[in-house]
Amino acid sequence: GEGNTMPAQQHAGKARRLVLTLEKGLTGCAAEATAYGKCISANLDTIERHACQVQFQSFKSCVEKTLKRKW
Incomplete structure (x- = not known):
């Protein structure tokens, strides 16, 4: 029914x-x-674990600064 459409719309918005x-x-x-x-x-x-750690940390720091949140 009608009640089921609202949560889907909210989910799509999020x-x-x-x-x-x-x-x-x-x-x-x-x-x-x-x-x-x-x-x-x-x-x-x-490729080994941490092979591109320097580049990853640079990218991660930039994203965190841009979005103003940790990830």
């Missing part, structure tokens, strides 16, 4: 806000995201 928030973080940190991606690509055959 999902949209999350996507917009993530988009803001990624857009503001494009250089850091690119550096991290390039590091992973360059080490794909021999």
